[in-house]
Amino acid sequence: MRQNSSTDIDTAVPEPSQASTPRAVDRWMLSLLQRGFGTAPVGFVLWDGTQSSPPDGPTAGRLLVKDRRTLVGLLLDPELNFGEAYSSGRLDVLGDLPSLLEQTYRAWEQEGRNRRPPRRFTLRRPNTLRRARENIHHHYDIGNDFYRLWLDEQMLYTCAYFPAPGESLERAQVAKMDHVCRKLRLRPGDKVVEAGCGWGALALHMARHYGVEVKAFNISTEQIRYGRGRARAEGLEGRVEFIEDDYRTIRGRFDAFVSVGMLEHVGREKYAELREVIGRCLRRDGGRGLLHFIGRDRVRSLNPWIRRRIFPGAYPPTLRETLEAILEPGGLSVIDVENLRLHYARTLEHWQERFEGAVEQVRAMFGEPFVRAWRLYLAGSQAAFATGWMQLFQVVFAHTGDNDVAWTRDHMYGAGS
């Protein structure tokens, strides 16, 4: 039954109150909050049980707002304070969090919110070498023990490639590495540079299975240490060099340039520097490049809570922005683009399941607010990819006019792939 959102406030289902009794002003704020959620099928419950419902009913669940401070915060800056309140436990979900987020994003996408121009007054600090290091330390140096609890065995923290949707995460991450290597047409003896190598799985995979030499850059101390350990253990030190440094320090010429999951952390202000690095390090005759990154269909700021708590300095660009700032002025030619958005949604489903399976250990390590923050981040990311709020692009490129490019894509889909 279709109801008017602003009048559907009643106190029929009281909840244990832990704050003051709602006053007229609270009900008025509640109606504003409900209106702000638009057609999202999400209702609200205040601390005393006062309820509010959206036009078509709260089919995705209700949000329990536990005190007045939270209600005010959600009105003033919903994008930031939803995450803050949820993590601290002042906001709860009565229903399934991933499903509630996905239905909300889908409703907002259909309303066209994704197409609204971004906020104009967001303060963004460029990622200087020092700030880049701080930002990356913030997220990636939480501790390898933490990531080992819920990533695949090779510790890949980027979108997997599922040959079929039911494939295991372990196999899908290996398939992703092969997908990338095939797109790069790696040949034994090639010199490859990897910008932002995570825990080193792709660098080691390329060296072991494709016979190439890899220089792998990363500014996360913990990740580099881990990668070096694996290289030693697997006898690949001679073929994979892990370099704890910024991508901007890359020197030399390479047959292939690859970067998986780093562009999101570069920041728009620094695309010219990345372009310069690619331009000088990629061979002009037969050099192949690949950028794998989280992107958008429309320009939009990153959610401010994600930027504050999860990924400082991050920005997912549109495909157009990467063309405008990196590929076109860099004298580079787009060979192939693939959008793997639904593969990232699937990857995040696996991560969520594993995270919840290890949640007691995570709670013991970092406490409940951390658990709730990461639960929200993983569920929100899955919802964003599942609804088209975010994209995952793989872009293959070469210098303009270089004819040493693949004739067709058949080599990527041959027997055994």
Next chain:
Amino acid sequence: MRQNSSTDIDTAVPEPSQASTPRAVDRWMLSLLQRGFGTAPVGFVLWDGTQSSPPDGPTAGRLLVKDRRTLVGLLLDPELNFGEAYSSGRLDVLGDLPSLLEQTYRAWEQEGRNRRPPRRFTLRRPNTLRRARENIHHHYDIGNDFYRLWLDEQMLYTCAYFPAPGESLERAQVAKMDHVCRKLRLRPGDKVVEAGCGWGALALHMARHYGVEVKAFNISTEQIRYGRGRARAEGLEGRVEFIEDDYRTIRGRFDAFVSVGMLEHVGREKYAELREVIGRCLRRDGGRGLLHFIGRDRVRSLNPWIRRRIFPGAYPPTLRETLEAILEPGGLSVIDVENLRLHYARTLEHWQERFEGAVEQVRAMFGEPFVRAWRLYLAGSQAAFATGWMQLFQVVFAHTGDNDVAWTRDHMYGAGS
């Protein structure tokens, strides 16, 4: 041997003179012209045999400038007057035309001319419905008899897809149609709209082999008549409707939108109208779109001679421009991009060979200047694709957030492809 271009002028090899004896001013103009060609390995010969060579020698051949008017014209507006002089026979090539053009483009690409900003003061008239009709009539209504002389048997006048470089043109054009149909994931019963259908080969192919219903739009009277004739002859009138009208008049909802080789003729000023057409005619749940078009890596005006004599109103956009003006603001999501530049170079090799094989008939129909203009246009186009001066993009898209997209590209490369 490296020589200085401006001093390498001598009169050692006199040619039969047909104009006045060169004066000091002619030699000065010749040295300017030579300098303007930069590192292109192309020399010049004036009407009396006066020669000029580029820094590394005229390894690609020489251009014979037959009179002073042509020399002046080449200096004032080389891009326009090269074509004008060549067509009229006032300029000749001593050497192989396609190879000379290809080496010139390659040298210029390496000099970075492709990256220079475009001219600012080009007058471009928007393609109103009436002007679009005139422009298309200019090129496509020359007569089906002419195109039949050198196109494949199904009359496809767009880039073919060669599963292997040695494939025949006939088979490569069929492979192209199947490549497009697979990218669109056509299913029996689908309603498909084609914007700019040429002589109708793709529309008929889709209906016959994929069991879909097609509405095919084109404003070329001769092409539509030809397509209707084929539909009748092949018993496909009930499934393919050829509509002699502009793409802007498309109405209704379709499972697939396809346009092969039309975007180049739309003109930047009208991208918003095309976007509006796609947005309203493509189903929001499971609608698949494909744009196949000649593009660029960098913004550049179309060669003014091509625009005047061959394709009035045409403009090949960069991938960024199509994202900026059509896909991003249209609420569309890029699923797949493939660059088939080298396939177009190969297609043009076939066309040139067939054109030269039928050149006596073409000369009898239209005269020598027409033959020379088309020879230059075909050779110049081949050179442009072979050197990266032009690109051929196939872009697959859907409405943002539509999850009825292909899980992988495996369906395009299965057995039998």
